[in-house]
Amino acid sequence: MEYLLLGISAILINNIILTRFLGICPLLGVSRKNSSAIGMGLAVIFVVTMSAILSYSLFMYVLNPLGIGYLRLVSFILIIASFVQFVEMFLKRYVPGLYKSLGIYLPLITTNCVVLAVSLDVVGITGGVADYNFLSMLIYSFFTAVGYAFILVVFSYIQERLITDRNTPKSFKGSGVALITLGLLVMAFMGFKGMI
Amino acid sequence: MKKHKIFTDGIFANNAAFMLFLGMCPMLATTKDFMSALGMGIAVLATLILTNTAISAIRKWVPNEIRIPILIVIIATIVSVIEMFMQAYMFDLSQTLGVYLSLIVVNCIILGRAEAFAMKNNVFDSFLDALGTGVGFLAGLAVLAIAREFIATGGLAFSSLLTGQKLWSFQIIPTAYTIPIFSDAPGAFIMFGLLVGLVNFIIMKAADHKKKKAALVAAGGQ
């Protein structure tokens, strides 16, 4: 039950883009087309979850017991970078269409704040006890990424309309109106706040 | 390239925040008030300077195939060190910035400038570029923060970066007329969007003006 709540809250209430402002760069860039948004979303879910698992394991079983927790930033980012590289090679070989449509945004998942943030989140330790056990870490990272992908896709539909709209003032076209729309989207989601 | 142009490009033409839309994550989070924005900007500036110069210094020895991972390791190391020193000597500021300090690692600006400039230019130029970009980012943060704080609270508050003590604050707009939502997440997005629109507007007007001027010159020169 706790896990279900964890999942729901990660998507709706504590959505990583809308409440923590993470992962916005690719949001404005890639979500112009639906298909690439969905593809990107799936890729992010995969990378986030796997990186969280790897980072968590590395931290809990190696870094922390050895007392070298301060190396986590370097090691996590290396894990993420390598993993993204791996995903890139995989897609290039087996799903070239997706690889092409994602273009430069695929390697940019490495610098996507979401991935690193989730990895840093799950290795918190309070009073000597880890905050997340393996299962809750899995659920948290997976659903956070799903929440991210969700917004990505939703926003791509909105963007489609925004781009073809003729009434936007010239100076606001592109990023300007996109950001304002995002703000309104956040306001809408704020309604979920009291839910849990 | 003229030295001073490298610098000014970073602030205006290639402004990380409003032009290139890099490093937006911390932008929206830390611009709630002026002092945190200032703190964040300084942190990014410091990081940029260190990473650009360090990477530029070793650019000749970095094998091309693995340059991205190496850049990342260097950046991550520098950010970790800055984080530690900030916690030691500017404790309150490190608390204010929180996890966004760690997230500077994935701030596109750092990697972007390292890859695009520092790998291809000498140390001094890289230093100038870092300075310019950093200041530009800082300025962007500051502008957004001031706008948000003004409308959300009616004024500005200043406190010491080192000790977190409140120094001075003033309020111009009476509380009844403030719009607090600009303090919150939606306001961040909206205000940023508005500012982007404003900047675009100014640029377009300037471009128009330039075109007209060129046309005039061309016409008049005949």
Place this chain on the structure above:
Amino acid sequence: MAKKQLSKMILLPLFLAGITLGAAGVLTGAHLLTAPIIENNKDQKKLEGYKLILSIDPSVNIGLTSAEIAKKLTDKGVSKKTKVNVGEDLIGVVYDATIKGWESGLTFQVGFKDDVYAGFNLISSNETPGIGKDYLQFVNDRIKGVKIDQPVLLNDGSYTGPTAPITGGALKEVLELCAADYALGDSPIIPPHEYEEYIGALNIENADQIVEVTVSESLITKGVSKRYEVNLDGVLQGIVYEATVEGWNPGIHFLAGFKGNTYGGFYLLSSDETAGIGASYLNEINDRIAGVPLDQPILIDDETYTGPTAPVTAAPIKEVLGLMAADYLGQGEVEPEPTSLANLNAALNILTADDYSLVTLTQDLKDGGVLLKYIVLENGYRVGVVYEMKVRGFKDGLHFLVGFNADKYAGFKLLASQETPDYGGDYLTNVNGWIKDLPAADPVLIDDEVNAGVTKTVTALQTALGLAAGDYLATMNPTYPETSLENLNAALNLTTATSYTMLPIRETLKAGGILLKYDVLVEGVSVGVVYEVKTKGFKDGMHFLVGFIGENYAGFKLLASQETPDYGGDYLTKVNGWIKDQPASDPILVGNPENVGLTRTVNGLKTALELCADDYLEGRI
């Protein structure tokens, strides 16, 4: 070509690894440099926090004493509990804690002063700027001054600041936990051993409080050093003894637990026994004794036992466990069942008793074989005192009741015996007739002729009866000197009383300090009732008379007191004036401005006066 590629494939990762190692080295260096400073920063903040929270001027020197923290709090992240003193005065108590809000590492201090929250000081947090972080900035203002029994950080309509449900929820839980702990006063003693060890010795699920209780001398000489009560949520889970005995080598240090009517378990703390022999034997003990009823022998190392044997180790352990079991049972953990009213009546040779109350036994009485001590009541009035005893006569199990009334033996009722039927058994059937109505102060059963041949039975009885009688006379039948007529007059604010009679008092009144009840007469006609009371105010020995006439208090006469002269003492001199003519049915001594600062004197008085008033009014119906 391939060679170059291969060497590249090796060199590049190596290069990367090299850089990474270099980076790790740089980081380690930076960490070593900064870690102590960061810790110092946090500590500085904490130290400043103590003064900040309790509103102590930064320039004042404070003394800090650490107090032990209950497990309930440490489980939730509370790391320190500090009492803050300025000079001799305790200003307040501050708790340090690190919890997880949205992110982990939310370190803060919360302080309490008098009966309110004194303040909240954030040391460090990783909460999200804009949400949790902002929320935390308001916490101090929200909890400052709130009474400790009130909930804090409520997110109802009245709160209009930034919300952060997860941060707020986690914080609220710990703050209220600290408040509850503060309200308890000094926290329970942290046991000298880990909770897990007590839990292991009893083979139970959990425990949250260990209370050390005294060990009887006989056990201490055998190596038993401590005795603990192990509680969970205020309910006793079992008793644990700690002992050190010598087996093959000295220093077998262990905990043995007892619960209900069985052995709880055995937890070895340390030993120097030989590995494979004594050490292995010790490891088996817990499984062998856990759950075994206390009346069964344990650790029988005969053919049926197939584990490691170690006779030299086993013997002292067995002996000490047996002693512990006996002590555990003898201490009344297995409460003897009170006997029937019929038996109590028989022990007093009366028919009309309808109730009883039990009196706590002293160690001496228990050692002498007394199981229970009853005050036997009829309609609330005492009609006798009965001792239930079990001693060894010729045989074990000589179980009987002996009753006393006034200053005499009232009777003897045999409950069970193993004495030889024609000798001790026969003798016992006559005891009731022999001791009834004899003075309790005199020795009994001294007819040598009758006693011939049953010496053991008789000696045991004499000792037991003598013990009971001695205790009865000393504690249960004191006679109070009656007070003077002059005092009785004063207590009624009269001058005309000529005589009085004594009225019986209910046992419950005696418990409240009422010694005597006088019916005061003028020319043979009752004019009022006076109670003589001895109770505790600020000090013991507050001895006075309170009188009632009609429906009201008639007066108050102080006989003796140890109250502080300028405070309670002074107050007492005025009581007569204050209560005279007050209705006996109303609460007394309330709302008097002179009550301030004399809480204990006033409460002691008030309780006693109202007790008398209630009894008086009941008697008038």
